[in-house]
Amino acid sequence: MKITKIEALEKIANRIRMDVITEVYYAKSGHPGGSLSIADIMAVLYFNEMNINEKMPENESRDRLVLSKGHASAALYAALAEKGYFSKEELLTFRNINSNLQGHPDMTKVKGVDMTTGSLGQGLSIANGMAMASKMDSMGYRVYCILGDGELDEGQVWEAAMTSSKYKLDNLCAIVDCNGLQLTGSTDEIKGLNIEDIEQKFRSFGFNTITINGNDIFSIINAFGVADMTKDKPSVILAKTIKGKGVSFMEKDVAWHGKAPNDEEYKKAIDELIEKEKEIDKRMEGVNNG
Amino acid sequence: MDKIATRESFGRALEELGMENKKVVVLDADLYNSTKTEYFKEKYPERFINLGIAEADMIGTAAGLATCRKIPYASTFAAFATGRVYDQIRTSIAYPKLNVKICATHAGITVGEDGATHQMIEDINLMRGLPNMVVMSTSDDLETKWAVKEIAKYNGPVYLRLSRYKVPKIYDEKTKFEIGKGIQIGDGKDATIFATGITVNEALEAKRILKEKDIDVRVVDIHTIKPIDKELILKCAKETNKLISVEDHNVIGGLGTAISEVLTENYPKKLVRMGIEDTFGKSGRAEDLMKYFGIDCNSIVEEIEN
Numbered sequence: 259m260k261i262t263k264i265e266a267l268e269k270i271a272n273r274i275r276m277d278v279i280t281e282v283y284y285a286k287s288g289h290p291g292g293s294l295s296i297a298d299i300m301a302v303l304y305f306n307e308m309n310i311n312e313k314m315p316e317n318e319s320r321d322r323l324v325l326s327k328g329h330a331s332a333a334l335y336a337a338l339a340e341k342g343y344f345s346k347e348e349l350l351t352f353r354n355i356n357s358n359l360q361g362h363p364d365m366t367k368v369k370g371v372d373m374t375t376g377s378l379g380q381g382l383s384i385a386n387g388m389a390m391a392s393k394m395d396s397m398g399y400r401v402y403c404i405l406g407d408g409e410l411d412e413g414q415v416w417e418a419a420m421t422s423s424k425y426k427l428d429n430l431c432a433i434v435d436c437n438g439l440q441l442t443g444s445t446d447e448i449k450g451l452n453i454e455d456i457e458q459k460f461r462s463f464g465f466n467t468i469t470i471n472g473n474d475i476f477s478i479i480n481a482f483g484v485a486d487m488t489k490d491k492p493s494v495i496l497a498k499t500i501k502g503k504g505v506s507f508m509e510k511d512v513a514w515h516g517k518a519p520n521d522e523e524y525k526k527a528i529d530e531l532i533e534k535e536k537e538i539d540k541r542m543e544g545v546n547n548g
Numbered sequence: 549m550d551k552i553a554t555r556e557s558f559g560r561a562l563e564e565l566g567m568e569n570k571k572v573v574v575l576d577a578d579l580y581n582s583t584k585t586e587y588f589k590e591k592y593p594e595r596f597i598n599l600g601i602a603e604a605d606m607i608g609t610a611a612g613l614a615t616c617r618k619i620p621y622a623s624t625f626a627a628f629a630t631g632r633v634y635d636q637i638r639t640s641i642a643y644p645k646l647n648v649k650i651c652a653t654h655a656g657i658t659v660g661e662d663g664a665t666h667q668m669i670e671d672i673n674l675m676r677g678l679p680n681m682v683v684m685s686t687s688d689d690l691e692t693k694w695a696v697k698e699i700a701k702y703n704g705p706v707y708l709r710l711s712r713y714k715v716p717k718i719y720d721e722k723t724k725f726e727i728g729k730g731i732q733i734g735d736g737k738d739a740t741i742f743a744t745g746i747t748v749n750e751a752l753e754a755k756r757i758l759k760e761k762d763i764d765v766r767v768v769d770i771h772t773i774k775p776i777d778k779e780l781i782l783k784c785a786k787e788t789n790k791l792i793s794v795e796d797h798n799v800i801g802g803l804g805t806a807i808s809e810v811l812t813e814n815y816p817k818k819l820v821r822m823g824i825e826d827t828f829g830k831s832g833r834a835e836d837l838m839k840y841f842g843i844d845c846n847s848i849v850e851e852i853e854n
Contacts, residue, residue: 318617365615365644373615374644377635383605384640387612387620390597394573394618414636417605425597 261305265542267475269535270340271301275504276531277336277349283524285353288361291514292406293333295437295472295499300337302478303402312342315369321399322372322388326381327406327435328362329516334371335359343370379412381405382432386421389430389492400486403432408440410456411449416463422492423464431485432465432494435472437501439512457496465494472497505530551714554745555653557689558710559584561696562621562651566592569700573613575599575622577606582712583623583653603628607636607650614646619700625659626652626668626709634674641705642678649699650675651708655685656796657829657837658713658746667829673801675707676774682727683774685709685803687748688718691771694725702727711796713834715749718769730777732784736764739790739852742781744770744803747794750838753845758852765852773806781810791819792851794843799823820851 261267274297282288304310308321325334332352339346344358351357358367362376373384385403392399409415422430436453438445445451453469461467466488470477478497485493501515502508505527519527565572566588573595580586580598589596599606603624610620623629629652630637641648657667675683684699684706686692692710699706723731730742734755743751751767758765768784770776785791791811793804804821811817824841838844 377639380608380640383608384612387609388616391613391616391618414604417602
């Protein structure tokens, strides 16, 4: 069932954030920064945009998502659990020795994970393959691929971009999580990549480019709408996000790329997200009363 | 006798398979006239994808197609089908155990004149070390055809090693072929020559020459290097005096190493490993290079006579 109400999707994104923090806290490892930045995108994909049914995870005509930036696995697992692919309790096993929830997503272990990822730069090629299969069989399903902006350093991304365009894969929508930071610094200082450059590059590779605020639910829904309508070329959404979004002390701080919060930090983060939920609830009431 | 390179046999078999199995799709990286996927391309253009000179992209695309129940056969030269894309194969194909068939032509020093950059002698080693990967290397026309068709029935990643060097036909339709089972030719007791790919024919030549000298050897074609046919290796180790392996590959990590592992754990016995002695190849005619690196029939004969 599609959720269209903005506040309802905001609440889901907020729950994804809580679950991300909880997963990483329990595992004592993981990647909170880049998981939090894509929480809003994940909420819209799984609850509004993608044609999927958690009761039929292997349905051949389902839409697919390749999380090319596989280190954001905590956000993917949180979205899948929220959607009902598996129980929320399982999230607490993230990265444990007997868990299905591997550090990076393993499609053979978790229903709903459409592709195993973890080594950066490979996802767009894989998404192309899926989109080609959809066209070959006239199945009509769409394929989504989330990449990091740091990930664009990898040359294979651009090999794949040429292919998406050459094969006119209009059933493919890439999303670049443009949080501007990678492990050792900003994407700009490391490889000269800022959002304008990225937009220009994809456009010159034949993509329909859509630049948005990637932490704004309304903008994300609209961007997917534009991508869905685009014919004869692939689309890429350049989602300007804030790394660590939603937990103030993690925001824009590269130190939180791959670090778990301690007890105190965990409590602080969850408290902040609970406050956020209350704020969303208040707005919902306002909308309902008004 | 007519000679035919296994890349040619592969191309023809793939063309037949295209008709038999509509799930088969073929990917190539701008080499289809050399890898011989051109025959499939001509017949089934809608199921053929040329990714350009972009092997990493080819492997990823194949993986994506496999998740959607296609059976992708991805083909390029062995050097670019393995070493160049090792991580793509590892993460996107072997680890998720996707049903991709990597069919690499131009393996080994017998590529010839192109020289060391194109003479892949480390590919068996690389692919054998990947969990979930089946590794095959075929020796003649019919065996290649059987392999191309059998791997379509097996659900999982396969590396099929093919070559440019022309070889005579070895097998007829009566031969029994099964993935994972070696083929024993003759039952000589003096020595066993284990071979794979183009060296099977060299081993058979050596067998003929030795026969005239009253030395009776058997040849064992190990077309599946992983999983390897332990039973057959141990049977030959017990039944014959001398054991030799010969391959168009580095002696490190290839057929000889795989056989050594079986012997060491089960029936310790000396194995002479013939192959490229941990050095890179060089330009030259294939026949001259085989002689130079000591993997031709005369080198085998000499080794057995010593």
